[in-house]
Amino acid sequence: MPSLLEERTEPGLNQRQRAAARATPVSAYVTRLGRVGRGVLGIAILAVIWEVFPRLGVVNGYFLPPFHTVVAAWWDLLKDGDLLRNLRASLVRSVAGFAIATAVAIPVGVAIAWYRPIRELLTPPLEVFRNTAALALLPAFTLILGIGETSKISIVVYACFFPILLSTITGVATVDQQLLRSARVLGLSPVATFRKVVFPAAVPTIFTGIRISGAAAILVLIAAELVGATAGLGFLINYTQMNFLIPEMYAAILTTTLLGLAVNYGLVALERRFSRWRP
Template sequence: MPSLLKERTEAALNPRQEAAAGVKHVSRYRRNAARWFRGTIGILLLAVVWEVAPRAGLVDPYFVSPLSDVIAAWWKLVTTGQLWDHLRASLVRSAAGFSLAIVTAIPLGAAIAWYSPVRQLFTPVLEIFRNTAALAILPVFVLILGIGETSKIAIVVFACFFPVLLSTISGVASVDSQLLRSARVLGLSPVTTFRKVVFPAAVPTIFTGVRIAGAAAVLVLIAAEMIGATAGLGYLINYSQYNFLIPQMYAAILTTSLIGLAINYTLVAIERRLSRWRA
């Protein structure tokens, strides 16, 4: 009899739970739709201001081209193939430097946070370089590595290394002590504890630095390409400015912004996939 009563009670509760879940799903969908709608309205307002302000004489149209002229210049760069050549050069350099920074910074940051002798050995040296601006040290890279691809990739590595390193140290060092005690109670080895407990718990903090590094990979590279390069978006911006190709200059700048957005959203998607255990 009690089991029958329990089954009937569960049967009565299940439709209610399903209805509550459905309402929650619809509410979440509406919130997301409202957020995207407001964001789209904001972008459209910016586009309207960009188009109207130069044509209305609020700003000098020679120095701030209307958005339609910028889009026309961007499309011309696409159809002639110039944009793809410069975009490919910049993406290869930034991707190489960004990848090398992640591959080196995450293991080193984890070792610094996990082992005190490593922390005592590397911290003073890293503090010196961490407070040195990437662009300030660019001439040193050019003198040592030359004006070719190696110096540009090296400056990207330098700019991306420290955000990832510091976020890794912070993430690993701030793991909840309760998790570590639970791992010891379960008899996990230090390697297994780090792989199964510490690193997954530190992923959200690590990705904060990774996203900062993703933006730095593009920004620093653009600046480096302006100083010495024959291809890349930074070179295209500089070349367009010197030759008074103002719409083309804005088209190249707009392309760098779109690349930054794409990198950010890609990293956010990867972070969510690696952090599926979180609520």
């Protein structure tokens, strides 16, 4: 039978625990809100600097128009449909190249990390290509595959392949050995061990390479679209620069930045979904 002291203290402890449980989500929300607020403030300060410096003559207002002029040009491009048409072309190319690279790099990385003969066979040639920059090979891709869609998607595949490959190899090869021993004790087959133990443990590391490749897909594609393209954000940047449409050029560059941010945050959300087991 509980003592009088226990009867007095237990309700108080439970109340404090319930209060702490209620306070934890609230404090986390406040912390997240403060982080977002500081990020928005930083962007606002950058926009104000962009607006004020050309007005004060710190920089030449013709070559760097005020921020509101660039926003107005961006809105005109959006209304005319030019921005969406070029954005759609870039998205199709980057998504296609990124998807192909991911679908190929993850199985190859798993095979290299999991099987020694495959690692010894593939590592030397992959090292040769890994140390050759994608943009250095852009002329070769254009000469061999032409200036059409194939060369542009292929250069994106090449740029995205190696970050995902290396992160997959690292993630699979560095799985905690205690987890593997536990799987053997439980009698899991090699396939079940990989599916239930190895791959979930390697997901955070793999997504590091996927996020790097997501940014590389945009950057390399923009560079590829500067050469011989008739649509795409890179083409739009090059076209407006050649015709001295300076506000429109910055609007296209700003669209590229927003696209990169959207890709990054989308991949972060996807990583959290696949890593819900992590604390």
